[in-house]
Amino acid sequence: MNVHEYQARQLLLQAGAPVPKFEVIDSADGVKQAIKAIGGGKLVVKAQVHAGGRGKAGYVILSDNADEIEKNVKRMFAEPMVSYQTGPAGVKVQKVLLAPAVDIDKEYYVGMVIDRAKGCPVIMVSKEGGVEIEEVNARNPEAIIKEWIHPHLGVQPYQMRRLCDALGLTGDHAKQATKVIGALAKIFLEKDCSLAEINPMVLTKANGHPAEIQAIDAKFNFDDNATFRHPDVTAMFDAAEENPAEMRAKEHNLSYIALDGNIGCLVNGAGLAMATMDIIKLHGGSPANFLDVGGSVTKDGAVEAFKIILSDEKVKGVLVNIFGGIAKCDVIADALIHAAKEIGFKVPVVVRLEGTNVEKARAMLKEANLSALTAADDLTDAAKKVCAAV
Amino acid sequence: MSILVDKNTRVITHGLTGKAGAFHSAQCLEYGTKVVGGVVPGKGGQKSEHGLPVFDTVAAAINETGANCSLIFVPPPFAADSAMEAAAAGIKVIVLITEGVPTLDMVKATKFIKDCGAKLIGPNCPGVITPGEAKIGIMPGYIHKPVDGKGKAVGIISRSGTLTYEAVWQCTQRNISQTTCVGIGGDPVKGLNYIELLTMFEADPATDAIIMIGEIGGTDEENAAAFIKANVKKPVISFIAGRTAPPGKRMGHAGAIISGGQGTADSKIAALNAAGIHVAESPADIGAATARALGLA
Numbered sequence: 228m229n230v231h232e233y234q235a236r237q238l239l240l241q242a243g244a245p246v247p248k249f250e251v252i253d254s255a256d257g258v259k260q261a262i263k264a265i266g267g268g269k270l271v272v273k274a275q276v277h278a279g280g281r282g283k284a285g286y287v288i289l290s291d292n293a294d295e296i297e298k299n300v301k302r303m304f305a306e307p308m309v310s311y312q313t314g315p316a317g318v319k320v321q322k323v324l325l326a327p328a329v330d331i332d333k334e335y336y337v338g339m340v341i342d343r344a345k346g347c348p349v350i351m352v353s354k355e356g357g358v359e360i361e362e363v364n365a366r367n368p369e370a371i372i373k374e375w376i377h378p379h380l381g382v383q384p385y386q387m388r389r390l391c392d393a394l395g396l397t398g399d400h401a402k403q404a405t406k407v408i409g410a411l412a413k414i415f416l417e418k419d420c421s422l423a424e425i426n427p428m429v430l431t432k433a434n435g436h437p438a439e440i441q442a443i444d445a446k447f448n449f450d451d452n453a454t455f456r457h458p459d460v461t462a463m464f465d466a467a468e469e470n471p472a473e474m475r476a477k478e479h480n481l482s483y484i485a486l487d488g489n490i491g492c493l494v495n496g497a498g499l500a501m502a503t504m505d506i507i508k509l510h511g512g513s514p515a516n517f518l519d520v521g522g523s524v525t526k527d528g529a530v531e532a533f534k535i536i537l538s539d540e541k542v543k544g545v546l547v548n549i550f551g552g553i554a555k556c557d558v559i560a561d562a563l564i565h566a567a568k569e570i571g572f573k574v575p576v577v578v579r580l581e582g583t584n585v586e587k588a589r590a591m592l593k594e595a596n597l598s599a600l601t602a603a604d605d606l607t608d609a610a611k612k613v614c615a616a617v
Numbered sequence: 618m619s620i621l622v623d624k625n626t627r628v629i630t631h632g633l634t635g636k637a638g639a640f641h642s643a644q645c646l647e648y649g650t651k652v653v654g655g656v657v658p659g660k661g662g663q664k665s666e667h668g669l670p671v672f673d674t675v676a677a678a679i680n681e682t683g684a685n686c687s688l689i690f691v692p693p694p695f696a697a698d699s700a701m702e703a704a705a706a707g708i709k710v711i712v713l714i715t716e717g718v719p720t721l722d723m724v725k726a727t728k729f730i731k732d733c734g735a736k737l738i739g740p741n742c743p744g745v746i747t748p749g750e751a752k753i754g755i756m757p758g759y760i761h762k763p764v765d766g767k768g769k770a771v772g773i774i775s776r777s778g779t780l781t782y783e784a785v786w787q788c789t790q791r792n793i794s795q796t797t798c799v800g801i802g803g804d805p806v807k808g809l810n811y812i813e814l815l816t817m818f819e820a821d822p823a824t825d826a827i828i829m830i831g832e833i834g835g836t837d838e839e840n841a842a843a844f845i846k847a848n849v850k851k852p853v854i855s856f857i858a859g860r861t862a863p864p865g866k867r868m869g870h871a872g873a874i875i876s877g878g879q880g881t882a883d884s885k886i887a888a889l890n891a892a893g894i895h896v897a898e899s900p901a902d903i904g905a906a907t908a909r910a911l912g913l914a
Contacts, residue, residue: 341720343805343835343872346727361877378728419721421805422876452693452871453719482869486861497803497869498777498832501858502900505882508861509899517862519869522755522778523637550779550786552743552757582782583757606783606901 228449230463231275233324235445242410249326255301274303275322277468280310332437334427339415348376356427382412403440419453479531488513491536491545495554503548512614522553529562544617551582560588564595572599575616579609619747619797620817629684630655638690648752653682675706686710697722704733713739723806737808743778743800762789769911770794772818775830787904796824803870811841826852833859834873838885846892852910856897857882
């Protein structure tokens, strides 16, 4: 689960990190009040959407002119933001953040993720802040300094000293950076993050001299498996940022991800679902979605899955690939027959069934005699048939 | 021969009286697995629907039944604790089926379980099966072919459930037996990983070749490839799922995500190819690739 930048700033502030003053508005009416609350001066104005590419799209602006700020904020609320990450329809802006534009002496990167190979969290810092950490990692991996966190001991003071030392920070600056990194680690460990990032953490400049360490832009991703124990995190969830079909699938315990192709996929198991997409591509087709119906799928769940797949207008054919284990082939066959009756198949559906109760399922489908349905002998046959049909 | 579990393994089911625990324990019993009891806090002293004794604690279950393996179906908020209880009580093989366990719970639990000297399989996995001897998990038993001393046999390690069944079925159809199949699970932080299991299969005289099924996310397959090149003499066959998966999206499994340019299928396939591993292009060709690697086709 992702949260907005303003929510990330609120979390950091609560955890004791020095964060510059900021205001969040949900309509252009609040602009004047917000500018006044910050105290005027040069401001940075940022639309609050999860998608990247805000700067290029004109949804991050820097200005010291109140009229200009107001004009831009009105535009941000009125026109959906279109960027390389949003698709042509863009996303509607619900909130805008205003903050003082700080004078920057130096920029740093601070991040925390799970090191999967070591099985523990790792804090990463770099003097090369303000750019994507992946870019730094590709260009100059030595510029990223890491401290692995013991699973049972948590972050130790010596680790903070090492990180500050690696960033070349001493005295008050080291104390301030310790607060920032400490707040990040506290949020990560207490709220079950999968990623926490402050980029940049800055050393501000006042009257031409280095002044203080502050956290500027922050990003948190939360472990979906742990949100059940964090109602405060769940409360930050913004459904408007999610794909409606993916949300609908989630409500029915289906794991669905929309893709760009034209062959819908209905599969049991995440690995097999990915492999099904791959084999479609291998035979010249293009998958329209990832869909794992799960092991304990019911007839109703599977019918819903068909509805979701077929609601995508790009879909010109469907491949059903079931290896019945816990999920039973006859349940899927029953769902196919019901879906055909309820919604009708206007596109060809290729069905490959194997495993538990497969004979029963095949007999059911044969008796139902659905004209849109084509049975496949095996996985390769299924992929070839569906690719030929679209 | 087999690794991890065999016909003498004595299993207790954590969550035996729950829906999933009861159903799959019945399936395991039917396959011939020695399920000897269950652990359900608050229900100690009762009998399960299978007529098995239920205990409040793992320690009590071990005392009464001589159990040495735990099969866990406990809901996500309590699953890591349940696995740690098993390890603390002296269970040596712990199979954690539960999907949806918080990652930071597994960070704490995997370290603790390792320190106890136990082996954890999972979470978010189908479990482990030694065909013909013990099925400790949720996989369909009948697709497997037990070692019969006649043909060749493979060991299977996989991050995916149904994709493993696919590989098993393709092998069985080609008369290739399976020594042991281990689903290591689709989560980012887990118990046994490729390298530990490759080591066990390499040492197992009944295993002629090893199938390793991976997917996008993390760098486990890359690390395994380097290990295989240096340490594994038996043929290894692999398939990596997710070549067509978009970056930044979690593909069903919590661990199946390409992030920060890491964890792509192409990177894994390149590492495996460089280590001389047979990588099947298509998920339908795992059996055929295995037969070729074993000199059967």
